[in-house]
Amino acid sequence: xxxxxxxxxxxxxxxxxxxxxxxxxxxxxxxxxxxxxxxxxxxxxxxxxxxxxxxxxxxxxxxxxxxxxxxxxxxxxxxxxxxxxxxxxxxxxxxxxxxxxxxxxxxxxxxxxxxxxxxxxxxxxxxxxxxxxxxxxxxxxxxxxxxxxxxxxxxxxx
Numbered sequence: 395x396x397x398x399x400x401x402x403x404x405x406x407x408x409x410x411x412x413x414x415x416x417x418x419x420x421x422x423x424x425x426x427x428x429x430x431x432x433x434x435x436x437x438x439x440x441x442x443x444x445x446x447x448x449x450x451x452x453x454x455x456x457x458x459x460x461x462x463x464x465x466x467x468x469x470x471x472x473x474x475x476x477x478x479x480x481x482x483x484x485x486x487x488x489x490x491x492x493x494x495x496x497x498x499x500x501x502x503x504x505x506x507x508x509x510x511x512x513x514x515x516x517x518x519x520x521x522x523x524x525x526x527x528x529x530x531x532x533x534x535x536x537x538x539x540x541x542x543x544x545x546x547x548x549x550x551x552x
Contacts, residue, residue, distance in 0.1 A: 417470040424467065428460035 435453035438446050482492040526533040 431456040
């Protein structure tokens, strides 16, 4: 891939991210507006007066406009939300506590995978030591061939 092609790819990716960032800002703005309109409508309905009907209609129109704008924005945003997070919200849970629990689980899984990898490396080293003490010639042949294989993997970017 040439430098021009790479620069074009990076530029288009940057534009996509900027567009998505602008869309997220627009979404945040529209959601804030929607919440404010809903809040104002709730207060107006709670303190209902005979002349409040026109104001309630205005708030309803604002709410509909916000929903229409949010519907337009939704196609330009690509966010994947885990179903567990949505279920947590539906059950009245705190999304921050869900995220903390998720991070803890991922950290625990990472520690377990690291421990397994370390155990395999330790076993390999022990096996090579035993192989060297039992079959020195074969062990040297194995270690030289495995180091050559590892060098090839590193040069290929693995």
